[in-house]
Amino acid sequence: MTEKVSISTLDVRNTAGTSTVTKFTYDTLTDNGYDPYLIFNAIPWDECVTLLNFYKQKPLPETEFSSYCGMEGFKIERVLPEVAVFNYILNFHKWSQYLENASKHIVTGGTCIQGLPLAIKNEQYICWIGTTFKDQHELQIDDFAPHRKYRNKLAFPVQRQYERHVLESADLILAQSSHTKERITENIGVSESKVELLPFPVDTEEYTPGGATNDKEILFVGRINAARKNTALLLNAFAQVLNKIPDAELTLVGEKPNEKLQTLINELGIEPSINIEGRVPSVLPYYRRASVFALPSNQEGLGIVGLEAQSCGTPVVSTTCGGPEDYVVDGENGFLVPIGDSESFAESLITVLTDSNLRNEFGDRSREMAVANYSKKEIQPRLQEYVSYL
Structure with missing residues (x-):
């Protein structure tokens, strides 16, 4: 039996x-x-x-x-x-x-x-x-x-x-x-x-690198309005990114911003540079297309979305929020910044967006990390x- x-x-x-x-x-x-x-x-x-x-x-x-x-x-x-x-x-x-x-x-x-x-x-x-x-x-x-x-x-x-x-x-x-x-x-x-x-x-056979990359796109995937995701930090950091890279884009996947976040977007004047996708049938094309994945959370037990991005060869910039500290090796395959530090978060995003060689190195090492340890x-x-x- x-x-x-x-x-x-x-x-x-x-x-x-x-x-x-x-x-x-x-x-x-x-x-x-x-x-x-x-x-x-x-x-x-x-x-x-x-x-x-x-x-x-x-x-x-x-x-x-x-x-x-x-x-x-x-x-x-x-x-x-x-x-x-x-x-x-x-x-x-x-x-x-x-x-x-x-x-x-x-x-x-x-x-x-x-x-x-x-x-x-x-x-x-x-x-x-x-x-x-x-x-x-x-x-x-x-x-x-x-x-x-x-x-x-x-x-x-x-x-x-x-x-x-x-x-x-x-x-x-x-x-x-x-x-x-x-x-x-x-x-x-x-x-x-x-x-x-x-x-x-993470399913490393499904989440694979591929397709054209938008070299100015930052991606966020998750429950945008959840307090622990700290999306406000990302929005404030993105406003600073635009000061250095005016044609940068931020894509938000998961849900529509609530009134509080929408007000912040309006106050920062960044709405024209944000793609609000809401819920999508598959996040795979977004992972593959983005230049860098942003994880601004206050706490993550693991942060599976960061691993999915890495498996697609997309480097991750994350706060030191717990789980991502296991797979984001600061300066090796991405960047880790202190929780709540929007200035450092922005600087890390700018570095990845403006240095294509570093971005490619980070992407290759990210994929290696996912396959070797998280498949x-x-x-x-x-x-x-x-x-x-x-």
Whole structure:
């Protein structure tokens, strides 16, 4: 009989980064003869048991086994989602029931909170995570509406204790970057002996150099309006770039700027030089075309978009925001600048845009870095080895 493996994760329909990591894990397990399935809490409140359900005596949502983003698994209704600390407690009986089907267990996600039912059950499991709860909370809190900020601040101390319990109970923790590994061992106090570094891979066979390059184009890909992405830093830096390179262009891919960022664009007078693409079917042509990729974030667990750019031979200018410090080697294949330093960020962009020889050298080394250390060919066997450890 095929060995079943549970993947405790977040709602893959609503979390792009986690969905990508989970799909890679799911496919790796399938390719190696396992029978994986997902377990996750539903995010939409109309799929949860809310206070309003009780008040109006509505029929309660039911757990569904189905296919989600190309992966089979169980979607479990949250109970009283208004109170975040209840997310894995009041529906624990459901989690416990569906975890019983598997002989091996893996937790995937940004943080590890979804591993709480496994910790409570005292199961053996692996966590593969990109960040800590504290880092995520501090950098996302500014994006929340006032009522959600209040709820999250109240829940934060309890959820931090959940996180500690999950990490301390895990048999093995796979951190996606050196930054995350350091946060787990030094800030949370987990023994370094049980934390390994396993970055999320980039598809180096799909993300390849090619096509004509616009030698004056800077590219940003991501959630432009998220506070932790610090797009304002890039906009301020770009205004300085235009003073030296008037025909430079900035292309923004991911979403349209919100009112706050649009106001900044207008105040800086840079709108004529910005291409706002929003969501696109494929980012590959943009990676290939740009001269330099910009990562102005305040924090990144890994920063997969930077790796995708590197795999396409496009050098990266990044802040010292965590994950990118593993693959951007300052002065060798790109530049690293202090967080919040728009002047240094601008200077680095200008250097790459104006020195074609350096740009080509950086691009070649970036591609080499991606293929040698972050390809699926490199990461899949390591993940399989860790799974067999259980």
